[in-house]
Amino acid sequence: MTWSAVERRARTVPDGPVTRSGGDDGLLLRGLVTDSRRVVPGCLFACVRGAASDGHRWAGAAARAGAAALLADRPVDLALPTLSVPSVRARLGPLGALLAGDPADALDLVGVTGSNGKTTTSTLVGGVLEAGGTCTGVVGTLGARVGIRTRRTPLTTPEAPELHELLRWMVDAGARRAVVEASSIALDMGRIDGLRFGVAVFTGFEEDHLDHHGTIEHYWASKARLFERDRSAAAVVVVDDPWGRRLAEQAPVPVTRVGTSEDADVRVLGWRTGAAGTEVLLGDDTGGHRVSSPLVGRVHVTNLAAAWATGRALGVPADAIAAGLAATTPPRGRNTVLGGSGRPVVVVDYAHTPRALAAAVATARDLCGPGGRLHLVLGARGRRDRYKRQGLGESARAADVVWLTNEGSHGEDPAAIIGELRIGLLGGGAAVRTVPDRRAAIHAAVRAAGPADVVLVVGRGHETRLLDTTDPRDAVHLDDAEVATTALIVEHGPPTRAPAGEDELAS
Numbered sequence: 001m002t003w004s005a006v007e008r009r010a011r012t013v014p015d016g017p018v019t020r021s022g023g024d025d026g027l028l029l030r031g032l033v034t035d036s037r038r039v040v041p042g043c044l045f046a047c048v049r050g051a052a053s054d055g056h057r058w059a060g061a062a063a064r065a066g067a068a069a070l071l072a073d074r075p076v077d078l079a080l081p082t083l084s085v086p087s088v089r090a091r092l093g094p095l096g097a098l099l100a101g102d103p104a105d106a107l108d109l110v111g112v113t114g115s116n117g118k119t120t121t122s123t124l125v126g127g128v129l130e131a132g133g134t135c136t137g138v139v140g141t142l143g144a145r146v147g148i149r150t151r152r153t154p155l156t157t158p159e160a161p162e163l164h165e166l167l168r169w170m171v172d173a174g175a176r177r178a179v180v181e182a183s184s185i186a187l188d189m190g191r192i193d194g195l196r197f198g199v200a201v202f203t204g205f206e207e208d209h210l211d212h213h214g215t216i217e218h219y220w221a222s223k224a225r226l227f228e229r230d231r232s233a234a235a236v237v238v239v240d241d242p243w244g245r246r247l248a249e250q251a252p253v254p255v256t257r258v259g260t261s262e263d264a265d266v267r268v269l270g271w272r273t274g275a276a277g278t279e280v281l282l283g284d285d286t287g288g289h290r291v292s293s294p295l296v297g298r299v300h301v302t303n304l305a306a307a308w309a310t311g312r313a314l315g316v317p318a319d320a321i322a323a324g325l326a327a328t329t330p331p332r333g334r335n336t337v338l339g340g341s342g343r344p345v346v347v348v349d350y351a352h353t354p355r356a357l358a359a360a361v362a363t364a365r366d367l368c369g370p371g372g373r374l375h376l377v378l379g380a381r382g383r384r385d386r387y388k389r390q391g392l393g394e395s396a397r398a399a400d401v402v403w404l405t406n407e408g409s410h411g412e413d414p415a416a417i418i419g420e421l422r423i424g425l426l427g428g429g430a431a432v433r434t435v436p437d438r439r440a441a442i443h444a445a446v447r448a449a450g451p452a453d454v455v456l457v458v459g460r461g462h463e464t465r466l467l468d469t470t471d472p473r474d475a476v477h478l479d480d481a482e483v484a485t486t487a488l489i490v491e492h493g494p495p496t497r498a499p500a501g502e503d504e505l506a507s
Ligand SMILES: CC(=O)N[C@H]1[C@@H](OP(=O)(O)OP(=O)(O)OC[C@H]2O[C@@H](n3ccc(=O)[nH]c3=O)[C@H](O)[C@@H]2O)O[C@H](CO)[C@@H](O)[C@@H]1O[C@H](C)C(=O)N[C@@H](C)C(=O)N[C@H](CCC(=O)O)C(=O)O
Pocket: 034, 035, 036, 037, 048, 049, 050, 051, 052, 053, 054, 055, 058, 154, 155, 156, 157, 158, 159, 183, 184, 185, 186, 189, 212
C-alpha cells in the first residue's frame, strides 16, 4: 500500500490534524505492526501508548528491524518517514483494514458480545452459517479458524491490525462470512474499529472486567457500543436478564429479542439437557422448531436460541440451521463432560464469574445420579478482578463439597486468594477442603467421588498454561481436562459401561 493512500485513510478519522514528514507518495508499505518484536521489513510501525509500555520508545528498535515508516502521536527523533496523528490507537482499525486490503469488504460479519457465552455462541453461529452453505471464519477466545485451518490468537479479540490480517486470511481461504467475538475491552480499546457487522449478538451481562473498566456502567457502555448504527445493521439480544432488556430498548438498530419471556421474537418454549446434549423447542413467526445439540447444560439454551435467531436474520433456512446446531461440537472447556460409565462424571468448564458458576453448578447438579453428590474444584485467577472472589464463593455454596485450590496466582499469595473465596462460602452447607496444588485437588475430588457423583472443575476451561509469578516465562503446562482424564483412570480405572454421551437425555 502506498504512503499517500495510508495518509488519506489516516485523515478519515476526524480527531484533528494529520501531518506527514518524509517519504515519497509512492513509498510502498507492507503491513501494519504494533510490536517492535514482530516487525517485518517494509512495514508501518504504529507507536501505541499502553499501560505497561509506550510504543514510541520502541520506534528505534522497529527501525532497526526494518520498519519503513512510523505512525506516532508524539514526536519521535528518528530519520524515518512519519505520519503524526492525534491518536495512533484510533487509526489502528482503519489502517489495519487498508494494509490488509480491506478484507471485511468481502465478508458479511457477525459480532458476538456478552459477559458469558461468547465463545459458544460464536462457534454455534459459525456452524449454522457453514450449514447454510457459506464458508465462514470464526475468531475468538479459542483462536481463529476457517474450514480446517486454525491459527492461535493471544487475545479473545485481537488488536485491530492482527484482526484484519486474520480476516484477509479467511477471505483468501474462501470465507464469505466471519464471526468475531467482541470483548468489552476490545470494544473499549478500538480493536474492532473499521468493522461493520450485519448482525451483532448479545448473550447476557454481569459484572466483570472491572479492573479494566472501573465501573459497571463503563463496562456496559463498552458492550453497548457494538449495537450502534455505525457498527451494526441489526441485533440479536438475549433478553432474559434486565441488561438484555435495557439493550433491546436502547439499541438504535432493529432488534430480534431472544429468551423465555412472552414478548421474545425467538421464544424458548421448552428445553431439556443431559449428558448426551440439549434439546430446545423454539417458537418464532414461522412456528415451532425443535433443535438439538451435543452441547451440555442449561446455560446453552439461550446460546442455541441466539444462534438460531442469527441464522434466521441472515436468511439461512430453518432446516439448515437445525442441521448446523446439531453438527456443531462443543468448544473445548465449555461444559466438557468426561467419565461416567460406572465412574463419576467430571465436567470441565470455563465459568469464572459468579453467575456463570451458578449456572455451571446447576448443570452439574442435573448430571448427578440418584443420591449423587456434587464436588466443585474452585480457584480464582490472581491479579484479576479480585472483587469477584466472594461472589464465586457464594455461588459455590450450592455444591456438596468444595475443593478450594490454586488457579494461577500471577504473583499474588495463593493462600490469600483461597481465603477470599472462603469468605463467600461462610454460612453455607457445603463441606470445604483446601488442596492448594490444582493437580492434586482434581485428583482428590475425583478420588472422593462415587459413581453417582459429579466433579465440576471450573475457571480455566480450554486454558493450558498456569502461571504463579508475574513472569510469563514461568508458566507451566496444566490442562484441567487432561488432569481429570488421568485422575479418572488412576482413581477409578477404565470405563465399564457405555460412555455418558450415549445415555438418554435427562429432563
Ligand atoms: C488491557 C489490554 O487489553 N492490554 C493490551 C494492550 O496492552 P497495553 O496497551 O498496555 O500495551 P503495552 O504492553 O503497554 O505496550 C504498548 C505498546 O508497546 C509495544 N511494545 C512493547 C514492548 C516491546 O518490546 N515492543 C513494543 O513494540 C506493544 O506491542 C504495544 O503496542 O496491548 C497489548 C499489545 O497488543 C496487549 O497484549 C494487552 O493485552 C493484555 C495482555 C491483556 O491481558 N488483555 C486482556 C485483559 C484482554 O484484552 N482481554 C480481553 C477480554 C477477554 C474476555 O472477555 O474474557 C480480550 O479481548 O482478550
